[in-house]
Amino acid sequence: METREIDKIIARYNADPQEIMAMFMEIQDKEGYLPKSALSYLADKLHLRLAQLYRLATFYEAFNLKPQGDHQIHVCMGTACHVRGAPQVLDKLQQTLGITAGEVSSDGSFGLKTVNCLGACALGPVVVIDGEYCGHSSPLKMEKILKKYKKHT
Amino acid sequence: MPVERGDSPFVGKLKSAADLEKLKLTILSERDPGKPCITVCMGTGCHAYENEKVFAALEKEIESRGLSKKVELRGTGCHGFCEQGPIVVVFPEEIFYCRVKPEDAAEILSSTISENKVIERLLFKDPLTGRKFTHESEIPFYRYQKRVVFGRNKSIDPKNIDDYIAEGGYQTLAKALVSLTPEEVIREIKRANLRGRGGGGFPAGEKWETTRRAPGEKKYVIVNADEGDPGAYMDRSLLEGNPHLVLEGLILGAYAIRADEGFVYVRQEYPLAVENITLAVKKAEEYGLLGENILGTDFCFKVKIRRGAGAFVSGESSALMSSLEGKVGEPRPKHINTAISGLWGKPSNLNNVETWANVPLIIDRGWEWYSGIGTENNTGTKIFSLVGKVNNTGLIEVPLGTSLRTIIYQIGGGIPGGKKFKAVQTGGPSGGCIPEKFLDMPVDFDSLGELGSMMGSGGMIVMDENSCMVDVARYFMSFLKSESCGKCTSCREGTGLMYDILDRITAGRGSKEDLERLEELAWTTGNTSMCALGKTAANPVLSTLKYFRQEYLAHILDKKCPAGVCKALIRYTIDPEKCTACGRCIRLCPQQAIRGEKDKPAVIDSDRCVRCGICREACRFEAVLVE
Numbered sequence: 001m002e003t004r005e006i007d008k009i010i011a012r013y014n015a016d017p018q019e020i021m022a023m024f025m026e027i028q029d030k031e032g033y034l035p036k037s038a039l040s041y042l043a044d045k046l047h048l049r050l051a052q053l054y055r056l057a058t059f060y061e062a063f064n065l066k067p068q069g070d071h072q073i074h075v076c077m078g079t080a081c082h083v084r085g086a087p088q089v090l091d092k093l094q095q096t097l098g099i100t101a102g103e104v105s106s107d108g109s110f111g112l113k114t115v116n117c118l119g120a121c122a123l124g125p126v127v128v129i130d131g132e133y134c135g136h137s138s139p140l141k142m143e144k145i146l147k148k149y150k151k152h153t
Numbered sequence: 154m155p156v157e158r159g160d161s162p163f164v165g166k167l168k169s170a171a172d173l174e175k176l177k178l179t180i181l182s183e184r185d186p187g188k189p190c191i192t193v194c195m196g197t198g199c200h201a202y203e204n205e206k207v208f209a210a211l212e213k214e215i216e217s218r219g220l221s222k223k224v225e226l227r228g229t230g231c232h233g234f235c236e237q238g239p240i241v242v243v244f245p246e247e248i249f250y251c252r253v254k255p256e257d258a259a260e261i262l263s264s265t266i267s268e269n270k271v272i273e274r275l276l277f278k279d280p281l282t283g284r285k286f287t288h289e290s291e292i293p294f295y296r297y298q299k300r301v302v303f304g305r306n307k308s309i310d311p312k313n314i315d316d317y318i319a320e321g322g323y324q325t326l327a328k329a330l331v332s333l334t335p336e337e338v339i340r341e342i343k344r345a346n347l348r349g350r351g352g353g354g355f356p357a358g359e360k361w362e363t364t365r366r367a368p369g370e371k372k373y374v375i376v377n378a379d380e381g382d383p384g385a386y387m388d389r390s391l392l393e394g395n396p397h398l399v400l401e402g403l404i405l406g407a408y409a410i411r412a413d414e415g416f417v418y419v420r421q422e423y424p425l426a427v428e429n430i431t432l433a434v435k436k437a438e439e440y441g442l443l444g445e446n447i448l449g450t451d452f453c454f455k456v457k458i459r460r461g462a463g464a465f466v467s468g469e470s471s472a473l474m475s476s477l478e479g480k481v482g483e484p485r486p487k488h489i490n491t492a493i494s495g496l497w498g499k500p501s502n503l504n505n506v507e508t509w510a511n512v513p514l515i516i517d518r519g520w521e522w523y524s525g526i527g528t529e530n531n532t533g534t535k536i537f538s539l540v541g542k543v544n545n546t547g548l549i550e551v552p553l554g555t556s557l558r559t560i561i562y563q564i565g566g567g568i569p570g571g572k573k574f575k576a577v578q579t580g581g582p583s584g585g586c587i588p589e590k591f592l593d594m595p596v597d598f599d600s601l602g603e604l605g606s607m608m609g610s611g612g613m614i615v616m617d618e619n620s621c622m623v624d625v626a627r628y629f630m631s632f633l634k635s636e637s638c639g640k641c642t643s644c645r646e647g648t649g650l651m652y653d654i655l656d657r658i659t660a661g662r663g664s665k666e667d668l669e670r671l672e673e674l675a676w677t678t679g680n681t682s683m684c685a686l687g688k689t690a691a692n693p694v695l696s697t698l699k700y701f702r703q704e705y706l707a708h709i710l711d712k713k714c715p716a717g718v719c720k721a722l723i724r725y726t727i728d729p730e731k732c733t734a735c736g737r738c739i740r741l742c743p744q745q746a747i748r749g750e751k752d753k754p755a756v757i758d759s760d761r762c763v764r765c766g767i768c769r770e771a772c773r774f775e776a777v778l779v780e
Binding site: 016017019020021024025055056060061062063077078079080083084088092095096115116117118119122124135 | 197198200201202235238380381382383384386389421422423459460462463464465467476477478479480481538540541542546547578614616620625629632636741743765767770771
């Protein structure tokens, strides 16, 4: 990410350190993760310690410190999804992609994450791929959907 | 064009209560109540069922028939009956269509709008009786509810402030600013006995008074929309579906407390809620309902939106304030009351979304009306998210004190597939599992606590005979273990150790002593942690141990999972009687663990099988069994 772009983000929040999370979100929206260079630059500009920024970035679930895959898969692990079979859906995805939740597939095409609850419980188990909701998901459905996305890449 | 209703003809700030009244009358005079209006639920549940395509198809049909001036199309807030989405309601007759597809748009226009005919196929069919219903209010799911807070979601476009104003919105604020002192507003809330809907149940009026009386000029009011309990999404739907109601409540609170600045802290996982409340704040500012000299009075108040970044513990009031300050969202010691020293050390009053949404109703209709709903110490209604193994999944609103049985059976329509009810989990990770024998208990702040659970923010997850209670306890402990911020040793280590034991039991490696160890750890964690996360962390374990001990013993002594969930203790087999040798499971098994020959039932090789469940899902003859 170019420093010029980070400067713009900082300016948008008046260089207010209280808005640091909003700045993180904007950087992540653009890059898919928080690059080290961007965090260092941000720390410098806001006169904060880099360690402080890392503490925040690792405390909150939403921030990634590594590049994410081309397609982002989020598996809801909320209670309603759990009792309707979310663990089997996650197992299936992990098995097929050969990675565990939190990792990116070796070819970089898929990133897999679990989320605590998406608040779409009536559709459980829910999987969200690149922002598209896939309700009433199942191991079998996942196989078909992955195939569809693989074709796209 | 009536479809794009985000912009209103009115520009400029309202300078008085009379201005607001005039605006309302203008909006109403331009609207014909007899004009057909097709509403599409734009909530997240329906969104996942592609409501946008349905909306676009209706829009296109209206246009191509040249009906743009005669028929209104409106995207509304969540109706709550998420299981049946996308939901389309045709006004003024209020014909309720569910599971609508884009292909149905043409028929809705040609039959219902042009010929006033009801389309049978799109009506809701009761799964129990097979009866069909034309109007929303007749459907059992709605009939037993009392939707005072949630009710207006269905008729309001959350992106259009005029819709809210047309229904009398912000009139309560205007009334309060002109004719009530801040003390009188607080007195009304206290008399109504409004208790915090986020789960704590603390009287909101008392909290307001503490903040109001706290020394210092600068004060804050905060909306907690960091809805973190898995299985609960009431706050999301309110913020998405009727953001101005929450905002009006917040402004009333700010007036009563004499705060000049407010925050809405909303999870970034709720993008539509962020969008709608942000727009609502912007519109309210334009209309002079927020900002300097609200409605021409000397009351000034501004609101900022902040997105939470997904930390469960940050939903705790002091942790949330830390997070608002741009710090790590960890709880602070409780001897410092946030009402006196909260955000940046200033007196701060934090309430949950639903609590704020109740405020305009109480000030509008009075405490006598409000305390007539519910029971003596539990007044008003509560919104619950009724989810899991229940027929009518969705959001419901009932008077406090309604029994679990009414909620699960009359509103929820019972358990799907003729399965047997096992437990209902309330109160999120801090709550517990309630067995069948207590189904007649009233649901309120106090009763569920006696059963070792709690009402919490309103998640209600129904479980049937196929849900394993040890697995559920393990699930919650895994959640709490990763969400514990680690500040208190007892919570950090206690949740981890309890998880290890539960994991061992579900893997078939548990011993009887483990149960005693669990109880001991539960006591220590609960009694020596600082915030509610640790204090209540043991509830899912203790309540399942109390009511479902037999199930724990089956895992430990017989090495069996009676519900057929715990992978290490189950085995997939094929019923040779039912198997038709179609070969589908053989083709789909990712492990090549199923063998079969022509015209002979398939056989699963247990050693290769990873118990992924694909064969069971794929089998069209229910021939795959779990032992």
